[in-house]
Amino acid sequence: MIFSAGGAANKHNRKMLLETHAHTSRHSSCSGLGPAELVRRCAAKKLQGVIIVEHxxxxxxxxxxxxxxxxGMERGFVILAGQEIQTGIGHVIVIGAGETIRAGTEIGTIGKRWPAAALILAHPFRGGRLPSDALLLDRRMDAVEIFNTNQTMKENCAALAAWHRLKFTAVAGSDAHAAATAGVYPTLFDHPVSSEKEAAEEIKKGRxxxxxxxxxxxGGNVTVTEITIGTKGDDEARRRVILRxxxxxxxxxxxxxxxxxxxxLRASGFAEGIFRVPAVIEIQDAEKIIIEEGQRGKNLRDIAANSSTEAARRDFELAARWLARLHSADRKKILRGCGINSPSDTLERERKRLRGYLDSFAATDNPMTDDARKIISAVGDAQEILLGAGSQKTSRRREYALCHGDYHPKNIIIGQDISDDTATRFISVIDFGSALVHLPAFDVGYFLAQSENQFFGEAKILRNFVARDFIDAYIDELPAGKRAAARRELPPLADFYKARANLSIAAFLIKVGKGESPETAAAIRKSLKIIRRIVDTGAAPGIKL
Incomplete structure (x- = not known):
């Protein structure tokens, strides 16, 4: 069977990408990966070679x-050999020794017997281990393998942090035992190599x-680092993490x-399937660091701008269904220990926000200040009732939910587990920093307002986005026993909270120097129109202008 090479190093591309840790079924009983399949996989990922490492x-x-x-790899693709040895300090990859080394041979003995060989400490963070600085800086080792598919992403991130801190020579290794991981975590060599001797020399010289x-x-007292590791795996996605x-x-x-x-939320059904939330890999209180899974896919804002009408409407409906799933979840169970409490806490937060919105208009002498004041007064009075402070009798009948609080197209990721298979399509939602206990209509209205604002001036997208369709899809995803009440109550309340969301949008535009932009004026005019319509029709009792 003949394969084409993945892209040989040449005078225009002096660096070289190699798989440096892969086992085959021919000489490692733990592997189910045939040698030819290993080569094929690495070549397909555009690697220039592989170092086969058997136990x-x-x-x-x-x-x-x-x-x-x-x-068919006689030219343009390098196939070399190394070995993985069990030693007193752990597993060590040896590249450049001239013969098989017995298990249990000490690291010092290997170094003395084959001084030109490169010795790599393999997967030192695997299994939750935290290797000492002394081990990672052991002069008998030429490099440390920091990325390995048999380490968790949390362990790979810990290894990455150690590399940045200690500045040792580092490599990556897929540690492939199956086709799916072959060539996933390669190592970049500064110069092309064609033999074990040359590969060992590059490693020993830190190249x-x-x-x-x-x-x-x-920005904003936080540094966000997006880390992408290796090549695409069988799921056609590179591993990504977000470190804040x-x-x-x-x-x-x-x-x-x-x-x-x-x-x-992930523990309550949002970990896999169609409706998801990205995984939190680690929370480090001492360093004030949060590491999260980087979600594959694109945000709904970007996707909608380049989608057909049918595809865009399908994705908007998917966003509605995710939101209905959130609002139908067991709020008290999910929020236990999360520090998000009751509607009364939400009401206090809303009072503070509304005061802040008015201050932002007044402080800049914005021409829409008088209209904004009317809307803020109407919204504030209504929320005293809706959140329980104005009418205890009314509030007891209301069903509150866990709300996202910032649900808009840029916080919604649409992706596919397999790029050419729409059956693997999913929706994942990020950024729960504004989560609160509120009426479900809060999130619905917020999404409708934010969508209109984010697509301001883009008539094609707005034609694909129909608010009524979003609400219908949302209601259809609710438990059967809640749908009838939602059909009666949700549309006017969502309209009201759309007016409330437009205040937030306008205040943000003022903050970024766009207080007198067409977008700001449009947001306030829409809110005023909505409030007047609600008052005139009596669609939402308790709201007055």
């Missing part, structure tokens, strides 16, 4: 040459690094609360 066995040169011929990308973004580091204690505690809520 206490070293491939001979004739066998490697035969594999090259069988796979290697894991194949990954880190993109830091700083906080300088401000208050902001960290709020983010921590949101992370705890995300964990509780």
């Amino acid at each position: 206490h066995f070293l491939w001979k040169k004739p066998e490697l040459e035969e594999l090259k011929r069988d796979t 290697t690094r894991p194949f990954h990308k880190e993109i830091p973004k700083a 580091t906080f300088d401000d204690e208050k902001k960290y505690l709020r983010a921590r609360q949101a992370a705890k809520l995300a964990e509780a």
Whole structure:
């Protein structure tokens, strides 16, 4: 069987990408990966070679040459051999020794017997281990394998942090035992290599690094680093994590609360399937760091801008269904220990926010201030009733829910587990920092208002977004016993909270210097129109202008 090479290193591309840790079924009983399949997978991922690493066995040169011929890789793709040895300090990958090394051979003995060989400490964080700095900096080792598919993402992140802190030479290794992980975590060599001797020399001279990308973004007392590791796996997605580091204690505690809520939601059915929340990998209180799964896919705002009418409406309906699932979840169970409490707490927060909105208009002498004041007064009075302070009799009949609090297209990720299979499509929602206990209509109205604002001036997208369709899809996803009441009560209340959300949008636009923009004026005019319509029709009792 002949395979095409994945992209050989040449004079225009002097770096080289190699799989440096993979086991085959030919000489490692724990592996189900055939040698030819390993080569095929690595070539398909555009790697320039592979170092086959068996447990206490070293491939001979004739066998490697035969594999090259069988796979058509005599030119342009490097196939080398190393071995993984059990030592007193853990598993060590040896590249450049001339013969098979017995299990249990001490690291010092290996170094003395084969001084030109490269010794790599393999998967030192696997199984939750926390290797000492002394081990990671052991001079008998030439490099440390920081990324490995048999380490969890949390362990890989811990290894990455150790590398940044200690500055040792690092490599990555897929540790492949099956086709799905072959070539997933390769190592980048600064120069092309064609033999075990050359590969060992590059490692010993510190001219290697894991194949990954880190993109830091700083601002607002938090640094967000997006980390992408390795190549695409069988699920056609590279591993991504989001690392957030906080300088401000208050902001960290709020983010921590949101992370705890995300964990509780995943435990309540949002971990897999169509409706999801990204995983929280680790919360580090001492360092004020939160590490989260980077969700594959694109946000609904970007997808809607490039979708057909049918596809856009399908995704908007999917967003409605996710929201209905959230509102139907066991609020008290999910919120236990999350620090998000009652409608009375929400009411106090809303009072503070409304005062802040009015201050932002008045402080800038905004021409819409008088209209904003009328809307804020109407919204404030109504919420005293809706959240229980104005009429205890009315409030007892209301059914509150866990609300996202910032539900809009940019916080909604649409993706597919397999890129060409729409049956694997899913929706995942991020950013629970504004979560609160409120009426479900709060999130619905907020989404409707934010969608109109984010698509302001984009007539094509707005034609694809029909508020009534969103509400209908939301109601259809509710438990059967709640649908009739929702059909009566949700539309006018969602309309009211759409007016409330437009205040938030306008205040934000003022904050970023767009207080007199067409978007701000449109938001206030829409809110005023909604409130007047509700008052005139009596659709939502207790609301007056």
